[in-house]
Amino acid sequence: MHVVLSFFAPAWLGLVLLFAGGGARADSLPDFTALVERFGPAVVNISSSQNSHGEVPGLGAENDMLPEDSPLYDFFRRYFGDEGETPEFGGEGRSLGSGFLISSDGYVVTxxxxxxxxxxxxxxxxxxxxxxxxxxxxxxxxxxxxxxxxASDLPRVEIGQATHLKVGEWVLAIGSPFGFEHSATAGIVSAKGRSLPSENYVPFIQTDVAINPGNSGGPLFDLSGRVIGVNSQIYSRTGGFMGLSFAIPIEVVMDVVEQLRTQGRVTRGWLGVLIQDVTRELAETFALPHPRGALVAQVVPGSPAAAAGVQAGDVILRFDGEDVVTSGDLPPLVGMAKVGDQATMDLLRQGEPLSLEVLLAELPENGHDDLGAPLPEETTANAIGLVLADLSAEQRERFELAEGGVLIEDVESGPAAQAGLRPGDVILAFDGVDVRDLAHFRELLAAAEPARPVAVLIQRGAGRMFYPLRIPDQGDSATGD
Incomplete structure (x- = not known):
């Protein structure tokens, strides 16, 4: 039998011919049957008698009710019920998710x-x-x-190492999606060390394993049958699986488990810095050959970083022997460090390498409120499009600034607007120099080299961030504020 394959043949037909005719063989694909038979009994279904207030259980990242025109709406309503109703399966409780036994005497992780x-x-x-x-x-x-x-004599999983995972490696999840207990789904590792906006202290494993409501808390296995992660979140626009699943690395999980088991709470290392990514423009201003590291935008007073001598504008390149490629790499490294440990940080300060020792404290449970901005006043913009003013005593109190800084009262079209500066921002530093007042800022701006990008440190509300600002090469006057 001869098969003619045109350029317009569907992709799946090419795969069928590939597996049937040689090259990669179908029997070379992983066989998970032995893994499921051996470790599947250690995976459990977790349900609760409490009403979930109409939310779809186990959705993770987007835990919202589906719109009525969603193709999944009827399915969710049928099997999970409306608020106040009992689902059609799952007994008297509402199925919430999955978990797995880590010991024969009944410890369960979820x-x-x-x-x-x-x-x-x-x-x-x-x-x-x-x-x-x-x-x-x-x-x-x-x-x-x-x-x-x-209980005792229960089946349990074996714990692996997520640090040994490679992108493209096969992995398997077992859980209870939509209440269908002990369902197995497989895929590959899509990426490692993912940082999600709502989870700063977890370097997530991204996979394309089909994870759906009810899989949350279930194990992610490698090919050897060891647990290398806990399925936690999905990215979805519909409420169902879309190819983006996120698992918590097992090293993070077991550190938390041990602390919960021994002391009932979790402590994390605290450095005391607000950081941001180094963009291409910022890398140029900080004399970096390419974007890398975590840029320190603010040092919390009285923090371990302040005691160690860390300054705003430092770029953290390594922490305790581990490379910091992006700003998202730093929080998990600091969080996993033990309170009271001394860590070494490799920095870049004004283009020069620097090494500092820092004694880590415990991460506090606090935050900052957003601060309001004063109303702009009518005046003339400078060469970069900013209307500036010195800070009043009341404004200094609002921004918690004892000295220095100038207030942006208005932003017109120009380099400042292109950089993202806004009315109500406070300029704290310009090109690595702390700004004392409006007159000082005019001097710094006038002395800046035209067409060269400079880093401007901005306080917006309670947070601080660097912005790359390119000085116009037009010979414009820097006065008129």
């Missing part, structure tokens, strides 16, 4: 959001036994919870 606000937690094993679980502890920052069952 996501913190799976058991959040639960009045009674029921853990069901693969042999249909049910146990009432006790919450040993939960950590919201890592989204990990540790449960305990009153």
């Amino acid at each position: 996501n913190a959001h799976v058991v959040e606000m639960a009045e009674e937690i029921i853990v069901r094993t693969s042999d249909r036994r049910e146990f009432i679980a006790t919450v040993i502890g939960a950590d919201e920052r890592s989204d990990i919870a540790l449960l305990k069952l009153d």
